[in-house]
Amino acid sequence: MASGKMTRTYPKFSELPLDPSHPPHSAWGLFGMDDELGTLNHLTPERTVEAAKEVKTGLRFGLNWKLEQMDYTAGFRDIMKHEIFEIGLMMNDDRVTFNTQTSTQWDGLRHWGFDDGRFYNGMTQKEILENKTSRLGIQAWAREGIVGRGVLIDFVSYAQRKGIKYDALGHHAVSLKTVHEIASECNFAFQAGDIILLRTGFTTAFEQATLDQKKAIMAKSPFEYPGMASNFEVLAWLWDTQIAAVAGDCPGFEAWPPTEHGMHQILLAGFGMPIGEMFTLDELARECERQKRWTCFVASEPLNVQGGVASPPNALAIM
Numbered sequence: 001m002a003s004g005k006m007t008r009t010y011p012k013f014s015e016l017p018l019d020p021s022h023p024p025h026s027a028w029g030l031f032g033m034d035d036e037l038g039t040l041n042h043l044t045p046e047r048t049v050e051a052a053k054e055v056k057t058g059l060r061f062g063l064n065w066k067l068e069q070m071d072y073t074a075g076f077r078d079i080m081k082h083e084i085f086e087i088g089l090m091m092n093d094d095r096v097t098f099n100t101q102t103s104t105q106w107d108g109l110r111h112w113g114f115d116d117g118r119f120y121n122g123m124t125q126k127e128i129l130e131n132k133t134s135r136l137g138i139q140a141w142a143r144e145g146i147v148g149r150g151v152l153i154d155f156v157s158y159a160q161r162k163g164i165k166y167d168a169l170g171h172h173a174v175s176l177k178t179v180h181e182i183a184s185e186c187n188f189a190f191q192a193g194d195i196i197l198l199r200t201g202f203t204t205a206f207e208q209a210t211l212d213q214k215k216a217i218m219a220k221s222p223f224e225y226p227g228m229a230s231n232f233e234v235l236a237w238l239w240d241t242q243i244a245a246v247a248g249d250c251p252g253f254e255a256w257p258p259t260e261h262g263m264h265q266i267l268l269a270g271f272g273m274p275i276g277e278m279f280t281l282d283e284l285a286r287e288c289e290r291q292k293r294w295t296c297f298v299a300s301e302p303l304n305v306q307g308g309v310a311s312p313p314n315a316l317a318i319m
Contacts, residue, residue: 006030006041013236016270023114025235026270028121036140038109038120038272042244043148047193051149054297055318061284063104063247063298063315065203070102070278071214077102100310106146106245106302107275109136110309112264120272131307138308142301146274148244150298150317151194154285155226156201158182168201169209169217172226173255176234186294192242195298197317199281200226202250222257230254230263239271247276247313276313284317291319 007029011018017026031041068080080098087093110128113119117126123136155174158181159166166172183190190196202225206214217223227250228234234254238246246253246267253275254263267273288294297318302311 007032010242013232013239016239022122023116023118023270025232025266026114027239027272028270033121035121035272036109036136038274039242039244040141040146040272040274042193042242043144043146044193047149048147051147051193051297054149054295056293057291057319059287059319061287061296061317061319063197063279063281063284063300063317064312065104065278065280067096067098067103067312069203069207071211100308100312101277104278104280104313104315105276105310106138106141106247106300106313107264107268107277108138108141108302108308108310109268109272110138110307111268111275113269114265119269128307134307137306138302138311139304139306141274142304142311145299145301146195146245146313146315147299148193148195148297149191150197150296151188151190152281152285152288152294152296153179153182153196153198154186154281154288154294155182156199157285157289158185166226168205168226169213169224170226171224171255171257172200173229173259174198174200174227175229176237179228186292188295190241190243193244194241195244196246197276197279197281197284197298198228198246198248198250198253199285200248200250202226202248203278203280204249204282223251225250225252225256227253227255228263229260230258231260235261235263235266238267238273243273245274245276247274247279249279249281251277253277276315279313279315284319287319293319 300313300315
């Protein structure tokens with residue numbers, strides 16, 4: 001259950017790692033060395049009950065981009081293929097083949113490890129590739145889902161109000177100071193167990209781009225997109241606040257290329273924190289603006305794939 005007992009008092013980011021033999025800034029063993037939930041342990045039953053109180057109007061918003069929307073990708077990732085075929089008189093089946101990284105997804109704990117070959121709680125790249133165990137697979141999150149209070153950080157609207165011009169298909173780092181300013185202006189405070197939703201405008205801009213523009217975007221080396229500033233200040237805040245999961249409408253929660261330090265390895269392999277990518281947040285943002293309320297109830301159930309690396313979130317935000 002997502003209520004694993006800690007093996008010690010919750011440490012500050014500055015106290016990580018818990019064991020000097022573990023990678024820098026990792027929290028391995030905090031919930032036991034056999035833990036597969038990481039920061040989802042913050043989604044306790046009590047916090048789920050509190051999060052359910054966010055449902056006030058019953059309006060529901062799917063957060064999943066179309067599976068076929070990423071119609072041009074880097075060469076090492078195939079776009080979605082959808083086939084419909086007849087199996088009998090007036091009877092049809094269909095087959096969908098897709099890379100879990102090419103639309104809305106949760107990055108699981110097998111996605112990105114430390115450079116020394118170790119993933120969350122010490123699992124190795126060798127173990128993952130041998131595929132003799134499903135440990136740290138996405139199925140561990142599917143059992144209970146990712147359910148809690150969602151908090152929308154609407155940088156798109158903030159930038160419009162402040163006259164900030166940026167390219168939603170290029171690099172732009174949202175600072176922690178800006179996040180706190182948005183929270184203050186929107187009158188909410190972050191809480192332990194929150195699921196962060198960062199809106200940068202990437203998915204909408206990508207939908208509107210021409211094929212040639214998409215090719216030019218993907219041809220950049222490195223690939224560029226907006227997101228959170230990637231530095232130890234942000235990492236410390238996420239950890240010390242006990243955030244359960246982070247997600248955005250961009251290809252990675254942190255802006256790319258990293259401003260100081262890449263966060264994927266520390267978030268996934270160090271903290272065990274899910275990273276949501278390419279969530280669609282425009283409709284939710286419009287309703288948040290209408291209600292003047294930027295918190296909601298989020299329910300997500302990843303695919304129950306044994307040993308899965310990532311998964312569509314099948315996510316709903318309910319206001």
